[in-house]
């Protein structure tokens with residue numbers, strides 16, 4: 241069976257989730273895709289932390305090992321921050337490697353450039369894991385854009401914030417304790433500022449805006465308020481009135497202008513996102529043809545994110561296989 245060598249950038253919550261899922265589901269992937277995936281090189285920042293990590297691969301801090309290895313066809317990126325992630329992926333693409341990323345901060349800043357570069361170098365970019373964890377929102381939107389027009393998106397896009405608000409309200413615990421739990425569960429980033437101040441949901445909303453409207457609003461025009469100042473008392477008061485405070489991201493086109501916001505809102509039980517609880521994310525798409533579509537599911541964590549990255553991997557490998565079949569068929573046709 242053909243072996244596909246891949247590199248993993250990052251071996252934290254997501255990196256380990258991807259690695260372990262590949263080990264666990266190896267047989268299934270082989271049966272479904274007809275190829276065997278082998279993680280040969282893993283890039284980390286602090287190699288001493290990973291000395292006892294299972295498996296047979298090179299753990300390195302030198303990205304050049306990955307770049308210079310022509311056998312590595314695909315790079316899965318799960319590191320933190322805009323740089324060096326963007327440079328690594330741009331270089332990978334120029335070396336004709338396909339890339340898959342979970343890094344929304346980087347992709348909100350540079351997704352457009354990476355997609356254009358990938359087109360020039362005839363490789364593919366997967367970014368399903370950047371937005372809403374395991375929910376296949378990117379593929380769903382892509383499928384809807386052929387004929388439908390998406391007019392409005394209302395969503396819960398940060399698993400950590402939703403988890404904190406749910407835990408505080410249900411268990412009557414303070415913000416700090418709920419945040420600590422979210423960190424222990426691998427939902428919150430190591431530095432949780434982006435989660436609790438709304439930047440993480442902001443980056444995800446900008447990625448959706450780019451995908452749906454082919455541009456982002458001016459970042460300075462987007463209202464962004466996080467959840468860090470919401471008190472247990474406020475949550476319980478709203479509950480008394482039959483409402484729940486949710487951290488809502490909204491995107492819509494008004495008079496040809498993209499309007500976006502990420503703010504806490506008190507919503508009634510009739511709202512489609514009222515029952516999205518815990519680490520789940522929820523997305524309501526309003527479209528002109530099919531109408532309303534609602535997606536919900538795990539918005540953070542090792543395995544939901546691994547699911548999104550590996551579905552991207554499957555899509556890329558299938559399309560490569562498909563183009564090989566097409567090319568072979570064309571060759572057969574031209575010789576007969």
Ligand SMILES: NC(=O)C1=CN([C@@H]2O[C@H](COP(=O)(O)OP(=O)(O)OC[C@H]3O[C@@H](n4cnc5c(N)ncnc54)[C@H](OP(=O)(O)O)[C@@H]3O)[C@@H](O)[C@H]2O)C=CC1
Nearest residue numbers: 250251252253254284285286318319320342343540541545
């Ligand atoms: N956690 C989640 O639920 C989700 C996270 N994401 C995104 O996935 C990415 C990874 O998140 P997560 O796994 O939680 O983060 P972690 O902090 O758990 O892990 C980050 C990993 O990246 C490595 N790393 C960081 N900077 C560098 C660098 N400059 N060079 C090489 N390696 C580096 C770290 O190395 P070392 O271990 O040596 O320190 C670590 O292994 C982020 O962009 C995040 O936004 C997306 C969806 C869900």
Ligand SMILES: N[C@@H](CC=O)C(=O)O
Nearest residue numbers: 398399400427429540
């Ligand atoms: N920290 C993020 C992880 C997934 O994107 C979140 O909590 O949603």
